[in-house]
Amino acid sequence: MAEEEKKSAWVDKGICIGCCLCASLAPGVYRMRQADGKSEVYNPDGASVAEVQNTISSCPVAAISWQDRKTDGSFAAGRISRSEITEGFTGVSRSDHERKKVEEDIAQQKEEGR
Numbered sequence: 001m002a003e004e005e006k007k008s009a010w011v012d013k014g015i016c017i018g019c020c021l022c023a024s025l026a027p028g029v030y031r032m033r034q035a036d037g038k039s040e041v042y043n044p045d046g047a048s049v050a051e052v053q054n055t056i057s058s059c060p061v062a063a064i065s066w067q068d069r070k071t072d073g074s075f076a077a078g079r080i081s082r083s084e085i086t087e088g089f090t091g092v093s094r095s096d097h098e099r100k101k102v103e104e105d106i107a108q109q110k111e112e113g114r
């Protein structure tokens with residue numbers, strides 16, 4: 001089994017800002033949750049490795065990453081989200097920083113008339 005076949009995309013809900021880009025690029029893998037507007041992986045095998053990698057590279061806040069997947073489809077134990085790690089060190093979630101940056105970028109683009 002190739003290395004890529006043991007991995008699945010995973011969305012860090014603490015970082016995701018619900019922009020829908022991943023679900024647009026790979027609708028066979030991601031869907032937006034009605035409860036909180038965040039993305040989730042509902043079918044890890046719903047797109048090619050290259051397509052999933054493209055969603056990982058395209059996410060504006062780097063909320064998606066590869067995670068090890070067991071042969072039964074479940075994720076490996078002991079996974080810690082990056083937002084949890086950041087909160088542990090600073091008490092401020094990375095998602096707050098990322099969300100603020102995206103909001104500032106959007107405001108700047110509006111000012112520039114883009």
Ligand code: SF4
Nearest residue numbers: 016017019020022059
């Ligand atoms: S591209 Fe990133 S921020 Fe946008 S919905 Fe997907 S995971 Fe969330």
